[in-house]
Amino acid sequence: MFRLIRSPYYAHRTLRACRGLASTTPQLPAQSHGHLPTSQSPITPKLHFFNSVMEEGKQIPTYRVLDGVGKPLEGAELPEIDQAMARRMYEQMVQLPIIDNLLYNVQRQGKISFYMTAHGEEATLIGSAAALAADDEVLGQYREMGVLLWRGFTYDEVMAQCFGNEADAATKGKQMPVHFGSKALHFHTISSPLATQIPQAAGVAYALKRDPLRRGKNCAVVYFGEGAASEGDFHAGMLLASTIPSPTLFIARNNGFAISTPASEQYHGDGIAARGPGYGVDTIRVDGNDILAVYNAVKEARRRCVEEGRGVLVEAMTYRVGHHSTSDDSFAYRPRQEVEDRKRIDNPIARFRKFLESRGWWSDADEEQYKDKVKKEVMQAFRKGESMPRAELKELFSDVYGGEEPWNIKEQRDELKALLKKYGRDWEPWKNELKKYKGEGKEFFDDKI
Numbered sequence: 001m002f003r004l005i006r007s008p009y010y011a012h013r014t015l016r017a018c019r020g021l022a023s024t025t026p027q028l029p030a031q032s033h034g035h036l037p038t039s040q041s042p043i044t045p046k047l048h049f050f051n052s053v054m055e056e057g058k059q060i061p062t063y064r065v066l067d068g069v070g071k072p073l074e075g076a077e078l079p080e081i082d083q084a085m086a087r088r089m090y091e092q093m094v095q096l097p098i099i100d101n102l103l104y105n106v107q108r109q110g111k112i113s114f115y116m117t118a119h120g121e122e123a124t125l126i127g128s129a130a131a132l133a134a135d136d137e138v139l140g141q142y143r144e145m146g147v148l149l150w151r152g153f154t155y156d157e158v159m160a161q162c163f164g165n166e167a168d169a170a171t172k173g174k175q176m177p178v179h180f181g182s183k184a185l186h187f188h189t190i191s192s193p194l195a196t197q198i199p200q201a202a203g204v205a206y207a208l209k210r211d212p213l214r215r216g217k218n219c220a221v222v223y224f225g226e227g228a229a230s231e232g233d234f235h236a237g238m239l240l241a242s243t244i245p246s247p248t249l250f251i252a253r254n255n256g257f258a259i260s261t262p263a264s265e266q267y268h269g270d271g272i273a274a275r276g277p278g279y280g281v282d283t284i285r286v287d288g289n290d291i292l293a294v295y296n297a298v299k300e301a302r303r304r305c306v307e308e309g310r311g312v313l314v315e316a317m318t319y320r321v322g323h324h325s326t327s328d329d330s331f332a333y334r335p336r337q338e339v340e341d342r343k344r345i346d347n348p349i350a351r352f353r354k355f356l357e358s359r360g361w362w363s364d365a366d367e368e369q370y371k372d373k374v375k376k377e378v379m380q381a382f383r384k385g386e387s388m389p390r391a392e393l394k395e396l397f398s399d400v401y402g403g404e405e406p407w408n409i410k411e412q413r414d415e416l417k418a419l420l421k422k423y424g425r426d427w428e429p430w431k432n433e434l435k436k437y438k439g440e441g442k443e444f445f446d447d448k449i
Contacts, residue, residue: 024057026050052270053277060273062317063297064287068346070354079295083361089130089291090356093122093349094367095374096146099155100322102378103162107177107326111386112162114177118143120289120321123348124253126150127294128221128316132302136249137204137220139188139197142178143253144223151185155378159385166388166438172395195228198237198250202311205246209309219247219305226315227258229272241311242279248311249301250281253288255320260333276313288316289348292355319346393434393441394449413449420444 026048033043054060065076072078081089100117107115118125125146132138138147145158156167161180164173170181170189181189188204191197201222208214228234229252241248252272256263269275276283282304286297294316301312319342323330330339356362397405397413420441423430434441443449 024048024050025052025055053274054270059270060285062285062287063293064290065292065296066290066351066355068351070351070356070358072355077296079292079299081295083359085130086356086359086361089126089295090349090352090362091370092126092129092146092150093291093352094370095149095378096122096125097349098371098374099145099158099378102382103177104322104326106162106382112177114326115162116142116178116325117322118146120319120342120348121253121255122146123291123352124251124288124294124316124318127291128223128251128298128314131295131298132221133218135186136218136302137186137188137201137208139201139204139220139222140180140190141197141224141228141253142190142192144187144190145178145180147223148180148182148185148187151182151187153180153182153185153187155381156384157182159381160388163385163388164390165385166391167385168391172391172399174396174399195224195231195233198222198224198228198231198233199240200237201250202237202240202244202246202248205241205248205311206244209246216306216309219249219302221249221251221302223251223253225258226252226254226256226263226266226272227261229275230258230266238275238279238281238311238313242281245310247305247309249298249305250311250313251298252313252315253318254315255288255318257320257324257330257334259324259328260330262334271315271317273313273315279311281311281313283313283315285315285317288318289346289351291348291352318348389438390436392439392443393437394443417444417449 027044027046027050029042029044029046033045035042052058064073065078067073096118100115100119103112103115104117106112121143125144129147129150134151138144140147145153149158157169158180159165160167161170161175162177164171164175164177166173170183171179175181175189176192179190179192181187188197188200201220205220208218208220222237224234237248238250240246241250254263254272258266263271271285273283273285282301284297284301287293297314301314305312320330321339321343353362353367394413396416397409400409420430420434421444424434424441424445425431
């Protein structure tokens with residue numbers, strides 16, 4: 001008996017071909033047969049299945065303003081931004097890889113435990129941040145440092161969080177690096193579990209809707225990758241925002257990979273945008289490497305979100321140039337040449353720079369001067385952050401729960417106190433570790449807690 005064995009590559013190509021052939025849209029009946037009670041769904045005698053929101057199975061179009069060399073497309077509307085605003089947007093994009101390169105290398109030296117870059121996604125982050133109100137509530141995934149920087153987060157605050165030192169106001173060193181937060185800047189602290197921020201954002205938006213002072217003024221904005229959209233939390237958030245409803249702006253960064261899983265293996269349909277109409281949510285797909293397109297799309301999405309008080313979905317099509325994180329080597333699952341080609345032909349920073357230069361709003365001298373300035377300031381912040389001690393050891397147990405402190409926290413504190421009194425002043429590894437904390441844990445030895 002013989003078996004035909006097909007390679008995974010052949011099977012993948014066949015699957016993709018079948019997807020294209022099978023796509024059809026709903027067909028309206030040629031004559032009226034009425035409609036279902038309590039519904040406007042027309043009755044049809046034809047047996048017809050559908051699996052696409054576009055005619056003849058075509059893919060959802062992608063909104064773009066600038067072409068690959070920074071020239072406006074014919075018929076595209078440029079946003080109403082002046083030279084100062086355009087320069088600020090570009091400068092915010094340029095600073096991201098400078099910070100990312102430094103902290104990525106610092107992690108490799110063992111000075112911080114973890115890091116994630118935003119290489120290739122700068123236009124999606126800064127374009128969307130510029131289109132939001134400064135007091136809109138933001139719930140990020142983990143590549144949204146640029147949104148915080150746009151709102152005024154400082155290099156010192158970036159370093160404080162990544163080093164977990166005493167100046168880390170948001171988490172006091174209890175969170176992993178790049179898990180930023182800022183109450184003052186309306187940026188909810190990032191958490192590691194994938195997609196949990198999506199239904200939380202729908203709840204935050206509902207709270208805004210119930211607040212007379214913020215109703216019709218603000219929305220909740222949630223960022224996530226296309227991989228996170230495979231989690232059940234994505235559907236829970238979309239359902240809540242569309243039915244309650246609540247003013248939630250969903251921004252999906254479709255960067256092509258969920259760690260090592262390519263987008264082609266993550267979903268059978270037409271990306272994330274195809275899911276929006278299923279929830280009755282206004283949806284747009286945008287070129288995530290075109291900062292002006294992202295700005296226009298998110299600005300209009302926010303307007304609809306706030307004025308109508310319900311969810312809106314934006315899918316930004318981009319490409320993750322960097323590795324998923326410092327724990328990943330992406331060249332194990334994608335060719336190095338693919339990455340280099342995308343950096344060269346679809347670079348969001350280079351595209352916007354060409355647009356600015358064509359209007360006389362940026363020059364080589366501006367580029368050199370600005371990069372030198374940022375590098376100097378980032379290095380100063382790095383040295384300062386590296387030299388500062390961690391928060392007092394007692395902060396390990398603070399702000400874990402709200403309200404009355406539970407028994408388990410008290411029990412853990414007492415256990416640490418007993419261990420420190422036993423080993424803290426005699427065992428060299430513990431003595432060295434305590435020196436990293438402000439006060440060297442003296443509050444535990446002096447019975448002040």
